[in-house]
Amino acid sequence: MSETVQGEIGGRCLSIDTGNLAAQADSAVTVRYGDTVVLVTVCISEEPRGDGDFVHLTVDYEERHYAVGKIPGSFIRREGRPSEEATLAGRLTDRSLRPLFDKNLRNDVQVVVTVLSTDQENDPDILAVNGASAATNISSVPFFGPVAAVRVGYIGGNLVLNPTLPQLQDSLLDLVVVSTSEAIVMVEAGAKEVSDDIVLEGIRFGHQANQDIIKLQESLRQACGRPKLEVKLPETDELPNLISSEFGSRLSEAVVLAERSFREKAIEAVKHEALEKFKETYTEADINAALENLMKKAARAYILGKRLHLDGRQPKEIRPISGQVGFLPRTHGSGLFNRGLTQVLTITTLGSLRQEQLIDGLGLEETKRFMHHYNFPPFSTGEVKRLGSPGRREIGHGALAERALTPVIPSEDEFSYTIRLVSEVLSSNGSTSMASVCSSTLSLMDAGVPIKAPVAGIAMGLVTNNSDHIVLTDIEGMEDAWGDMDFKVAGTAKGITALQLDIKLKGISYDILAEAIKQAREAHTVILEKLSQIISASRTELSPYAPRMYKMMIDPSKIGAVIGPGGKTIRSITEETKVTIDVENDGTVIIGSPSQEAAQKAIEKIESLTRDVEVGEIYTGKVTRLTNFGAFVEILPGKEGLVHISELADYHVAKVEDVVKAGDEIMVKVIEIDHMGRINLSRRAVFSDTSAARTGPAGEPLVTRRPPPRPQKYRPGGQPRERKDSRRHTPKWR
Numbered sequence: 001m002s003e004t005v006q007g008e009i010g011g012r013c014l015s016i017d018t019g020n021l022a023a024q025a026d027s028a029v030t031v032r033y034g035d036t037v038v039l040v041t042v043c044i045s046e047e048p049r050g051d052g053d054f055v056h057l058t059v060d061y062e063e064r065h066y067a068v069g070k071i072p073g074s075f076i077r078r079e080g081r082p083s084e085e086a087t088l089a090g091r092l093t094d095r096s097l098r099p100l101f102d103k104n105l106r107n108d109v110q111v112v113v114t115v116l117s118t119d120q121e122n123d124p125d126i127l128a129v130n131g132a133s134a135a136t137n138i139s140s141v142p143f144f145g146p147v148a149a150v151r152v153g154y155i156g157g158n159l160v161l162n163p164t165l166p167q168l169q170d171s172l173l174d175l176v177v178v179s180t181s182e183a184i185v186m187v188e189a190g191a192k193e194v195s196d197d198i199v200l201e202g203i204r205f206g207h208q209a210n211q212d213i214i215k216l217q218e219s220l221r222q223a224c225g226r227p228k229l230e231v232k233l234p235e236t237d238e239l240p241n242l243i244s245s246e247f248g249s250r251l252s253e254a255v256v257l258a259e260r261s262f263r264e265k266a267i268e269a270v271k272h273e274a275l276e277k278f279k280e281t282y283t284e285a286d287i288n289a290a291l292e293n294l295m296k297k298a299a300r301a302y303i304l305g306k307r308l309h310l311d312g313r314q315p316k317e318i319r320p321i322s323g324q325v326g327f328l329p330r331t332h333g334s335g336l337f338n339r340g341l342t343q344v345l346t347i348t349t350l351g352s353l354r355q356e357q358l359i360d361g362l363g364l365e366e367t368k369r370f371m372h373h374y375n376f377p378p379f380s381t382g383e384v385k386r387l388g389s390p391g392r393r394e395i396g397h398g399a400l401a402e403r404a405l406t407p408v409i410p411s412e413d414e415f416s417y418t419i420r421l422v423s424e425v426l427s428s429n430g431s432t433s434m435a436s437v438c439s440s441t442l443s444l445m446d447a448g449v450p451i452k453a454p455v456a457g458i459a460m461g462l463v464t465n466n467s468d469h470i471v472l473t474d475i476e477g478m479e480d481a482w483g484d485m486d487f488k489v490a491g492t493a494k495g496i497t498a499l500q501l502d503i504k505l506k507g508i509s510y511d512i513l514a515e516a517i518k519q520a521r522e523a524h525t526v527i528l529e530k531l532s533q534i535i536s537a538s539r540t541e542l543s544p545y546a547p548r549m550y551k552m553m554i555d556p557s558k559i560g561a562v563i564g565p566g567g568k569t570i571r572s573i574t575e576e577t578k579v580t581i582d583v584e585n586d587g588t589v590i591i592g593s594p595s596q597e598a599a600q601k602a603i604e605k606i607e608s609l610t611r612d613v614e615v616g617e618i619y620t621g622k623v624t625r626l627t628n629f630g631a632f633v634e635i636l637p638g639k640e641g642l643v644h645i646s647e648l649a650d651y652h653v654a655k656v657e658d659v660v661k662a663g664d665e666i667m668v669k670v671i672e673i674d675h676m677g678r679i680n681l682s683r684r685a686v687f688s689d690t691s692a693a694r695t696g697p698a699g700e701p702l703v704t705r706r707p708p709p710r711p712q713k714y715r716p717g718g719q720p721r722e723r724k725d726s727r728r729h730t731p732k733w734r
């Protein structure tokens with residue numbers, strides 16, 4: 001049965017349709033907003049899985065290049081692994097839905113979002129969240145939704161609902177708000193140093209706008225919703241009580257040991273004893289699950305009861321901070337940041353603009369000159385795991401730090417470099433993404449990148465019960481795992497640059513978010529002071545191993561002369577001088593090289609290629625070819641002129657070969673440029689200028705081969721025969 005609901009959201013029609021596509025999926029909806037269309041399907045396995053104590057949810061976001069009328073740029077000309085934007089959109093949908101699934105559901109659930117059409121105005125990532133919620137809401141999957149998502153911009157001093165992608169270019173805020181009818185579920189934002197008040201008002205504004213979308217989903221559920229699958233509750237047994245009575249007090253003491261290494265050893269000792277005691281009756285998985293649940297309860301009770309972190313810190317207290325710059329000798333910049341046991345090393349590499357990243361996606365952006373990549377090796381947590389390509393978590397954390405730093409990166413006009421940061425997590429105990437923001441700030445300043453302001457990052461946590469809550473600043477690993485919130489906040493002294501909220505609850509209130517943002521602002525002040533003690537400002541000099549960029553302007557009409565046919569000219573310059581050359585359409589030329597000498601040589605070659613030949617000027621050129629009426633001389637790259645035989649010397653020349661040969665360097669003067677652009681040169685005119693002009697480029701006489709006097713023939717009688725000069729007129733140009 002086909003059903004459609006629609007309403008006006010942000011001045012455009014949002015429609016949700018079901019029953020027309022993907023009939024064999026458990027549920028499927030098509031969401032349209034403007035000319036952007038996504039198909040979202042939900043499927044659930046028939047039988048539950050026996051492993052794991054978490055919801056087995058998978059969200060796949062599939063971009064199709066036909067959606068924007070493109071053919072993929074890969075060699076095989078078809079979509080391959082997801083782009084970074086697709087990965088981030090999939091994570092956005094996952095983080096929005098996961099808190100609202102029944103925690104006891106053990107069946108596999110797969111949500112697939114397929115982008116069918118995009119108008120490059122309405123971002124499909126927002127439709128993915130709304131479509132996934134609508135499809136799950138009408139499916140048989142147990143779900144405590146629906147949720148709705150909107151994007152909020154801040155343009156011209158006003159909050160704007162669902163700004164278009166072109167409008168976002170001028171927006172100070174790019175905020176995604178996901179919420180239920182009662183509370184906020186997920187927040188994600190990039191901002192250009194926006195104040196806390198504007199961000200909080202944007203969250204409130206987005207939450208209110210979501211209510212209209214939630215009503216559309218509820219009406220669709222009433223029209224065609226399927227009965228929900230019954231979730232089997234775990235069978236109760238005596239194991240939790242047995243473990244609690246036997247090991248409860250020891251676990252309660254272990255989880256609050258301030259030193260993490262002591263804490264982990266104490267917990268491992270209890271686990272080992274419990275396994276030995278109960279392995280005959282219960283499985284190892286059941287024993288570990290009971291122990292984990294008991295530790296979680298003990299940790300939460302301690303935090304709420306004592307109003308302290310697990311390591312004994314005050315709620316707003318930050319772990320000890322230290323850092324170092326210039327850690328690596330040959331890199332362009334490096335910054336090491338420590339916060340407690342979390343340690344991140346970030347390396348900066350500078351390159352030419354031609355090394356920008358090409359983006360083969362569905363959005364407006366085609367290139368990117370600032371990149372941040374994040375690596376999380378297993379040794380950072382003391383584990384043994386297979387190393388592989390970056391996963392969704394690594395891509396997500398790297399993108400979050402990149403988003404936090406982008407507002408302070410200098411423009412291309414201010415700093416003509418491509419910038420790549422790589423954050424290596426060396427030790428992890430909570431909030432490595434925010435530590436990456438801090439280490440990246442140090443690294444950029446060490447590399448001499450003139451950032452607009454240092455950026456700090458902090459992770460905020462939350463522990464709640466029915467009547468009480470506490471917001472924690474700078475959560476460590478166990479507080480993240482056993483707490484209710486991981487709220488990452490990055491910003492400068494002026495304002496917020498990035499946010500990302502993940503929760504385990506079905507929603508949190510606006511007031512708790514406001515409290516967390518206020519505490520994060522206090523933490524930023526402390527961290528920024530620590531960073532300034534490590535390095536107070538960006539270095540004024542680049543690393544000796546970094547390329548130097550030199551900018552020059554040429555006439556745009558001369559770009560072809562620099563490029564040459566098929567790129568031949570510019571390629572020959574780069575091969576000869578070992579520099580990089582980037583030419584813009586407006587005539588801007590940027591030359592990159594660690595060697596000033598090589599760069600200057602390239603600049604001179606480009607200047608000679610683009611310089612105009614002027615009548616009356618004297619040039620040193622190379623003879624390229626000879627004819628019976630004169631010699632052709634290249635006075636500038638690609639620009640030849642003719643020296644007529646009569647202009648080769650200040651005496652009569654019978655043969656061109658008597659004076660010059662191919663390959664000679666001679667000085668010539670431009671005496672004429674005719675109406676067809678042909679250049680006529682004179683070597684004889686140089687002689688009449690100054691005596692100083694009578695020497696070549698190496699100080700050699702200009703007249704290198706003046707022919708000797710011809711021997712006279714005598715007639716009988718001893719009188720020489722008088723010779724007549726019968727010089728023929730030869731056209732100057734053939």
